[in-house]
Amino acid sequence: MYIERVPNRNSPPAILLRESYREGDKICKRTIANLSQLPDDVIDNLKAALKGGKIIDNIESVLKVKRSLPHGHIAAILGTIKKIGLEPIIESENNKRNAIIKSLITARIIDPKSKLATSRGLRRETANSSLGKILNLEKVTEDDLYEALDWLGDSQEAIEEKLAAKELREGSLVLYDLTSTYLEGEACNLGKYGYSRDKKRGYTQIVFGLICNSQGCPVAVEVFPGNTNDASTVKKQIEKVRDRFRLSSVVWVGDKGMLTNLVIKEELSNSESIDWITTLRKSQIKQLVERQEIQLGLFDERNIVEIESDEYPGERLVVCKNPLLAASNQYKREELIKATAIELDKIVAATQREKRALSGQDKIGLRVGKVINKYKVGKYFELEMTDNSFHYSLKQEIKKADEVMDGLYMIRTSVKAANMSAIETVKAYKKLAKVEQAFRSLKSIDLKVRPIYHYRDHRVKAHIFLCMLSYYVEWYMRQSLTSLLFEEEPEELSLDESRVLKYQASSKTKRKSRTKKNELDEPVHSFRTLLNDLGTICLNTIEVVTIGQSLMFEKITELTDLQQKVIDLLKVTPFCTHVNG
Numbered sequence: 001m002y003i004e005r006v007p008n009r010n011s012p013p014a015i016l017l018r019e020s021y022r023e024g025d026k027i028c029k030r031t032i033a034n035l036s037q038l039p040d041d042v043i044d045n046l047k048a049a050l051k052g053g054k055i056i057d058n059i060e061s062v063l064k065v066k067r068s069l070p071h072g073h074i075a076a077i078l079g080t081i082k083k084i085g086l087e088p089i090i091e092s093e094n095n096k097r098n099a100i101i102k103s104l105i106t107a108r109i110i111d112p113k114s115k116l117a118t119s120r121g122l123r124r125e126t127a128n129s130s131l132g133k134i135l136n137l138e139k140v141t142e143d144d145l146y147e148a149l150d151w152l153g154d155s156q157e158a159i160e161e162k163l164a165a166k167e168l169r170e171g172s173l174v175l176y177d178l179t180s181t182y183l184e185g186e187a188c189n190l191g192k193y194g195y196s197r198d199k200k201r202g203y204t205q206i207v208f209g210l211i212c213n214s215q216g217c218p219v220a221v222e223v224f225p226g227n228t229n230d231a232s233t234v235k236k237q238i239e240k241v242r243d244r245f246r247l248s249s250v251v252w253v254g255d256k257g258m259l260t261n262l263v264i265k266e267e268l269s270n271s272e273s274i275d276w277i278t279t280l281r282k283s284q285i286k287q288l289v290e291r292q293e294i295q296l297g298l299f300d301e302r303n304i305v306e307i308e309s310d311e312y313p314g315e316r317l318v319v320c321k322n323p324l325l326a327a328s329n330q331y332k333r334e335e336l337i338k339a340t341a342i343e344l345d346k347i348v349a350a351t352q353r354e355k356r357a358l359s360g361q362d363k364i365g366l367r368v369g370k371v372i373n374k375y376k377v378g379k380y381f382e383l384e385m386t387d388n389s390f391h392y393s394l395k396q397e398i399k400k401a402d403e404v405m406d407g408l409y410m411i412r413t414s415v416k417a418a419n420m421s422a423i424e425t426v427k428a429y430k431k432l433a434k435v436e437q438a439f440r441s442l443k444s445i446d447l448k449v450r451p452i453y454h455y456r457d458h459r460v461k462a463h464i465f466l467c468m469l470s471y472y473v474e475w476y477m478r479q480s481l482t483s484l485l486f487e488e489e490p491e492e493l494s495l496d497e498s499r500v501l502k503y504q505a506s507s508k509t510k511r512k513s514r515t516k517k518n519e520l521d522e523p524v525h526s527f528r529t530l531l532n533d534l535g536t537i538c539l540n541t542i543e544v545v546t547i548g549q550s551l552m553f554e555k556i557t558e559l560t561d562l563q564q565k566v567i568d569l570l571k572v573t574p575f576c577t578h579v580n581g
Contacts, residue, residue: 001018001019002017002019003043003047015043017031017046063544066543067540068540069127070130071130071535072534072535072536072537072563072567072574073534073535074131075537076477077105077110078102078134080476080480081102089159089163090102090159097148099136100140101466102135103118106131108447110129110531119140119142122140123139124138133539149459150458150462152462153459153462153465154458161245164244165245167217168213168219170247171249173213173251175213175216175253175435176252177209177435177439178207178208178230180197180205180206180208181452182196182203182204182450183206184453185453188457189457190206190224191226192205192225193205194228198443206226206452207228207233210439211240216431216438220240220468231257231258235267238274242274249273249274252275253429254432256278256279264276268414276415277412277413277429278412279410279429285405287311293307293309293311304422304423306417316414316416316422317410317411318410324407326406326408327407333403340371347368347371348391350367351364351389357388361386381393441474442471445528446528449467477570480569483520484524486526488505489508512524522562522565523562533563536557539556541553542555
């Protein structure tokens with residue numbers, strides 16, 4: 001039997017239930033019923049039933065969502081890893097170990113956790129995303145992750161050399177900076193007590209130095225004991241760039257704590273191929289001012305002046321005066337001096353009161369010391385105390401000398417003026433801020449290198465290298481997604497003195513910060529919240545149960561307009577559906 005629609009010239013078509021039969025060699029048909037008065041949905045159901053289908057009273061009874069795994073952020077990161085060519089850089093063979101390393105990088109970007117928690121997030125029964133399924137790592141163990149991490153540490157030099165070949169060029173800037181982080185426990189031999197940039201007392205720490213290209217893209221990282229002096233790391237890094245990366249001519253950019261007079265004299269001055277850019281210490285600038293080698297009157301007309309000094313033969317000194325920074329420094333100093341004076345006046349009054357007056361140099365000194373240590377401007381005060389009195393006065397000469405230095409800093413370089421102008425030299429040094437941004441992402445914002453729970457030296461080094469590779473991927477993602485992030489969009493080449501001396505957000509960035517939308521009226525995010533948004537794109541495993549048959553298939557959540565924009569900017573695809581009957 002079947003349903004046939006018979007058209008009528010001037011009337012609605014007739015809907016007839018018919019069947020076919022044979023009379024000899026002839027096929028005939030007869031009408032069993034006229035269904036023209038039935039609703040269209042009833043007729044459609046009859047058609048499906050006559051074809052062997054099943055009429056469903058409730059779609060939920062046959063359609064089941066077996067599992068939904070967050071997937072969009074996984075696809076975005078894995079797609080970026082493939083797009084930027086990191087897979088063959090790590091290992092040429094596409095094997096299980098390579099897949100595990102990709103999973104470690106991806107998991108570190110999405111939600112940094114211990115190796116045990118990461119392995120559980122990959123396994124089929126405890127998966128918290130599609131990462132294990134996509135990389136076929138649903139049976140991976142914690143030991144597998146540690147084995148891959150150890151291999152990654154052993155392969156660090158080879159991988160860094162490939163990254164350098166891709167990201168560095170002859171004559172380019174090489175940005176180098178150091179930071180430190182603390183360790184959990186005291187079993188790691190690298191862990192030493194030293195200056196803690198995290199202000200974490202009572203913990204051993206490590207120091208690690210990061211080499212980046214001129215745009216802040218990480219290329220190499222090295223871990224040192226926690227009590228390592230900054231300047232002592234420079235020689236090894238220069239040798240790394242020259243010998244391992246095979247770059248004979250670069251411009252090394254580092255701060256004054258690393259490129260000291262001794263380092264410049266012993267490691268850089270004798271090299272004809274390596275130029276450098278750094279700054280002078282405040283004490284060194286003060287000496288030049290006192291010897292009147294810096295003519296402060298020149299800053300009435302402009303804010304960048306290039307000078308020469310016999311103290312630094314063969315070098316260029318670019319003196320910068322930032323009026324906004326000078327005004328800010330003066331305001332802070334005045335406020336701190338005022339706050340200190342208010343507290344010291346209270347101590348003076350306490351020594352002069354009639355009842356229970358404050359007395360004794362030890363007690364008075366203790367009170368004064370707390371005030372001085374709190375506001376950190378004790379050098380501006382002359383303090384006099386006896387057992388029964390306390391007086392103070394302001395050292396105007398020292399205050400005026402420091403006011404002269406407000407907003408003043410000096411770039412020191414070996415690069416010839418013909419190769420780099422004064423303003424370009426200042427801009428080159430300020431690119432070190434890109435390494436500081438990398439440290440912020442590594443240590444606190446995204447990748448959370450700390451705290452470190454590894455106890456073996458090689459594992460700690462491998463962990464830091466893994467975090468660097470994760471930031472490498474994140475860096476490329478940020479470059480593609482800048483229009484959707486609160487961050488500054490790629491700057492245009494500007495030699496305007498005011499923008500060089502002090503960072504000023506572009507009009508685009510200010511608008512994004514104010515309206516929380518970009519120029520296309522699209523919502524903007526931080527990198528973290530944008531990843532979370534992508535995480536709502538799920539890989540759904542769906543089962544449809546029909547008569548005597550079960551059909552399983554995978555379906556990606558439909559993308560929102562913003563999510564589609566992210567995928568388009570990254571030039572990746574979130575789709576990877578499979579059907580199993």
